[in-house]
Amino acid sequence: MSIQIYTIYPDIIKKETPLELQKLRIAAYCRVSKATPELLHSLEIQMLHFNTIITENPNWTLYKVYSDVASGTRKTGRSGYCEILRDAKQHRFDYIFVKSLSRFGRDTLEALSTIRRLKSMNIGLLSEVEKIDTLKIDDASLSILFAVAQEESATKSENIKFGIHQRMREGKALLNHTRFLGYTKDAEGQLVIVPEEAEIVRKIFSLYLEGNGVRKIKRYLEEHGIRTVTGKAEWSTSTIDRMLSNEKYMGILLLQKTYTPDFLTGKQKKNRGELSMYMIEDAHKAIIEKEVFEAVQKKKRWSTSCK
Structure with a gap:
């Protein structure tokens, strides 16, 4: 035809x-x-x-x-x-x-x-x-x-994915967000610390290690007038929980934590071993020391196992 x-x-x-x-x-x-x-x-x-x-x-x-x-x-x-x-x-x-x-x-x-x-x-x-x-x-x-x-x-989607994967294998970071609490991007697209925000991040990690759960940390932040990175007065417990597990705070980038299996839907899925992940150490200056970050992860795992 x-x-x-x-x-x-x-x-x-x-x-x-x-x-x-x-x-x-x-x-x-x-x-x-x-x-x-x-x-x-x-x-x-x-x-x-x-x-x-x-x-x-x-x-x-x-x-x-x-x-x-x-x-x-x-x-x-x-x-x-x-x-x-x-x-x-x-x-x-x-x-x-x-x-x-x-x-x-x-x-x-x-x-x-x-x-x-x-x-x-x-x-x-x-x-x-x-x-x-x-x-x-x-x-x-x-x-x-x-x-x-x-x-x-x-x-076209597959070609774009191939290019992204190649840059990941070469250790080149691909960050979708312009900024998140504690960091912003410089002219070259690299993460740089925002000092006053970094103090908030350290306080959140410190409060957690002191025995405060995410709800107590949320209440502390709001009662002390500490705003989110977008300027909101109200904090989300899920945001705080994700911050406590964000490896970027210790200067590490873990790439391809999520992926898009179907270009038509555009929906992302958590990578549970379906694709390779790429870890870049010392990718940028750390806000949280590695020992502190690992102590928080250990405490989070223990809290989850005891539920």
Whole structure:
């Protein structure tokens, strides 16, 4: 079965589309998966790109550019996606312009179902990468294109994972967070101590060794007006518990403690031996001495075994 691909650049649509159909209201949808500086910049560029393409076409009218910073595998957290579908029901535009099929949705069944609903309302999806117009392609061909796009996404995911694993084997740290209590990042992305926060960390470890559980430590911190790293007055016992087990406080990085088995769901699982872990000693300056950290771990194990 051959697949017909329809080029959808503005000048070509102008030539191929009957005159009475050229005056189109166009919406655009952009998405990035995470709120990193690089991806947020990419999102801004995407939005500007579509704004320019649509407004420069005399036969098109820009309705709105919708956007999301979220995974493409589900509707949860995709307020822009939900808004564009609500506006589609009101028929406020004729086409939705996207960079690629995977930007619209990575769950093939969900995306195909949505495209079918849009087609039933005579609203099409224009994909720049695949160069298709969903109003001019049958469901079988569209399914194949989505399968190809999904396979390319999987390949890209595996390539990214390979690069990450290679950097781990070379002892190069990959830290997702900008900062956590006691540390921040310098210009090179390395962890550096925040002195006043480091004192709070030491106090938490000290209180625990003195026989205080996480609930008592929580109460101590709140009663003394000590705030969390995000400035909150209320502490979480789970946060305190994780701090007491965080090997970074003794200058060690343990990489790949979690992993993502399925790129489509994006859900992380705790690594219980499924993949190799990489430990980097003296990765940065320690806040807690190794003996103190190990004493806390021993006490935690003893507390757990006695429950």
